[in-house]
Amino acid sequence: MSHYATIAPSGSNQKVAFKRFLDGGYAAIGWLPEFDLTGKSLAEVHALIEQYIQEETVLNDKNEQVVISAQKNQNKAKRNFTNFLSLKPGMVVVVPNVQYGLHGLGRITSGYKYQKDKHDSTGDGKDNYSHFYDVEWIPVSSTELTKNLLLLEGEKSWPPRGGPCSSIQEGEWLTRLLHKLEPAATVTVVTPLAPSDEEDEDLEVEAAVEEETKVYSGDSFTIDEDKHFIGDDGFVVPRDFGEFYMKYPEYTRRWVMKRIHRISVDMDVEDWEADLLMHLRYLPPSSKYRQPGSHRWHPEGCEDVIQIFDPILQYGASARRFFNYVKNCLSNRYSTIYSKQSKNPICTMGNLVLGMPAEEYSEVVDDEYVHHHCVQPFKPVSEDVKIFLEEYRCFVNKTDPELLEVMAAIAQAGNYREAMEDMSMTEQEFNRARNRMRVLKDCFLKGSTVPKQRKPYKKREVTTNVTIETVDDLTICLESVV
Numbered sequence: 418m419s420h421y422a423t424i425a426p427s428g429s430n431q432k433v434a435f436k437r438f439l440d441g442g443y444a445a446i447g448w449l450p451e452f453d454l455t456g457k458s459l460a461e462v463h464a465l466i467e468q469y470i471q472e473e474t475v476l477n478d479k480n481e482q483v484v485i486s487a488q489k490n491q492n493k494a495k496r497n498f499t500n501f502l503s504l505k506p507g508m509v510v511v512v513p514n515v516q517y518g519l520h521g522l523g524r525i526t527s528g529y530k531y532q533k534d535k536h537d538s539t540g541d542g543k544d545n546y547s548h549f550y551d552v553e554w555i556p557v558s559s560t561e562l563t564k565n566l567l568l569l570e571g572e573k574s575w576p577p578r579g580g581p582c583s584s585i586q587e588g589e590w591l592t593r594l595l596h597k598l599e600p601a602a603t604v605t606v607v608t609p610l611a612p613s614d615e616e617d618e619d620l621e622v623e624a625a626v627e628e629e630t631k632v633y634s635g636d637s638f639t640i641d642e643d644k645h646f647i648g649d650d651g652f653v654v655p656r657d658f659g660e661f662y663m664k665y666p667e668y669t670r671r672w673v674m675k676r677i678h679r680i681s682v683d684m685d686v687e688d689w690e691a692d693l694l695m696h697l698r699y700l701p702p703s704s705k706y707r708q709p710g711s712h713r714w715h716p717e718g719c720e721d722v723i724q725i726f727d728p729i730l731q732y733g734a735s736a737r738r739f740f741n742y743v744k745n746c747l748s749n750r751y752s753t754i755y756s757k758q759s760k761n762p763i764c765t766m767g768n769l770v771l772g773m774p775a776e777e778y779s780e781v782v783d784d785e786y787v788h789h790h791c792v793q794p795f796k797p798v799s800e801d802v803k804i805f806l807e808e809y810r811c812f813v814n815k816t817d818p819e820l821l822e823v824m825a826a827i828a829q830a831g832n833y834r835e836a837m838e839d840m841s842m843t844e845q846e847f848n849r850a851r852n853r854m855r856v857l858k859d860c861f862l863k864g865s866t867v868p869k870q871r872k873p874y875k876k877r878e879v880t881t882n883v884t885i886e887t888v889d890d891l892t893i894c895l896e897s898v899v
Contacts, residue, residue, distance in 0.1 A: 419591040419636060420650040420735075421509040421522075422500060423575050424582050427538035434538045435512050435520040438552070444510050444523070445536040445549035446501050446581040448494045453531040454548060459499060466494045501548065501582040502529060505651025507639040509591060510552055513575050519562040522594070523554035524637075555598055567594060585650070595637060635732025644714075646728050648735030654728070658698045658721035661743075669693050672747055689751070696750045697722045697743075722746050812861045813854075817870070820857070823850045849873065 424444045427434030438444055449469060454462055472487045504510075504525055512520040527550055536546035560566075567590045568574055575586070639647045646654040655661035661668075670682065673689045698721050705711050706719040712727070719725050723743075728734035731742050813820050823840060830836040837847040853870055860867045 419509060419595060420585050420587055421511050421575075421591050422504060422582060422585050423511050423513050424501075426512060426536070427544070430539070431512070431514065431520060434536075437536060438512065439521060439554050441536070442551060442554065443535065443549040444512075444525075444552045445546035446497060447538070447544065447546045448498070448581075450534065450545055450547040454502065455529060455531055459502065462498050462502070463495050466491050466498070470494050497581040500585065503585070503651070504529075504550060505647065505653075506641065507637070507647040507649060508585075508651045509595070509649065510550075511575060511591070514562070518559075518564045518567065519575075520559075521554055521557065521562070522591075523552040524639075525550045526553050527551035557598055592636075635729070636735055636738065638728045638734035646726075646734035648728075648733055648738065650735045650737075652734065652736035652739065654726060654734050654739050655723055658723045661697075661723045662694075668743070669697070669747065672744065676751060692754060693747050693750055697746065809858070809861055813857055816857060816867045817853065820850060820854055823847075824854070846873075
């Protein structure tokens with residue numbers, strides 16, 4: 418389905434204004450006639466709109482004066498400039514004839530340009546447009562552009578009254594019209610699968626290659642000076658893997674996370690990403706696409722999967738067509754790797770490793786070894802027990818919250834000794850905490866009042882202020898202690 422943008426050449430006599438579009442080979446919009454927007458960001462353009470576009474008075478369909486507020490006028494200008502500055506060479510521009518059909522249509526052939534008062538929309542010099550694109554208008558009679566001929570029942574039309582530059586839309590009617598107006602080219606079509614990086618996997622490309630003459634019926638595309646394909650939606654196809662990875666470094670990782678159902682990056686995601694990036698970056702040495710003359714757009718031969726992309730084989734060079742090609746390449750390679758892993762006993766899930774083949778591994782795996790290392794079978798906890806434990810935890814949190822850390826340590830360690838070491842507690846402190854938990858358990862079960870806990874016992878320190886001066890004094894002191 419082809420994309421297009423509507424641009425109205427004037428608010429009044431559009432037929433005369435479109436004649437100026439047609440004769441001059443351009444399409445233009447108004448507002449900010451004194452400012453060249455080349456190289457300016459959207460934020461800068463919006464700032465100029467807020468500064469220079471204010472309230473204005475216009476005539477409506479009944480020839481009545483209507484005041485348009487500054488806010489409404491600025492919002493309209495921002496919306497139209499955002500759409501206008503996003504247009505790219507190769508995109509289709511249509512000029513609506515209100516709701517009766519179209520005045521004409523053409524393809525953009527340049528980037529944004531500025532020329533003071535380039536377009537006089539009214540012919541009296543009072544409404545001039547300075548922002549424009551070069552357009553190659555497609556010759557077509559007005560009788561072929563009526564709404565009844567263009568649209569089938571139920572199809573979405575262009576904006577009924579047009580506008581300076583409406584948002585980019587899709588139109589099945591436009592695809593039919595372009596196929597009718599632009600002569601189809603007879604080309605040699607090769608339908609490849611995604612290439613691989615091993616000799617046996619190169620069949621993913623070559624096994625389905627079948628050359629035959631067909632009539633190209635895909636979306637239109639252009640080629641710029643740098644030999645980039647430009648789709649009908651303005652998308653610029655990367656020339657090779659390096660350019661692809663520079664523009665979309667996270668694309669393969671996001672594809673992998675979606676494919677293997679991960680919400681965060683782990684080792685599996687990183688391993689799959691590395692394998693798939695290697696697949697996109699290097700063709701296998703035996704690949705036919707490395708040979709000179711094997712690819713219509715790279716006569717010297719291809720080095721990576723991105724270079725193999727052919728807009729004729731993919732029926733266009735839009736973003737949708739290109740990323741569909743990349744997804745197919747990744748999916749084919751993923752299936753190949755996964756299939757090989759599933760046939761490898763080492764990679765089979767659920768395998769029990771009983772020993773290592775290395776010479777230094779001398780331990781014998783026998784019945785005694787298995788019984789010694791086996792763990793108790795896991796017994797699932799019933800819902801009643803889960804509810805009971807949660808209620809008891811809430812009870813402890815209200816009465817003695819300091820015990821929650823001890824409970825968590827016991828649950829995680831599995832035995833009291835490891836829990837005591839994890840908490841860095843003495844045996845006396847740990848036993849005191851366990852006794853307190855028993856008291857709380859009894860109170861929880863019986864519904865009785867929780868008693869206060871006694872303070873930790875402290876040993877008394879006996880100090881004597883005895884001055885020993887002679888041996889007799891020492892003897893008397895020792896006898897009193899005994």
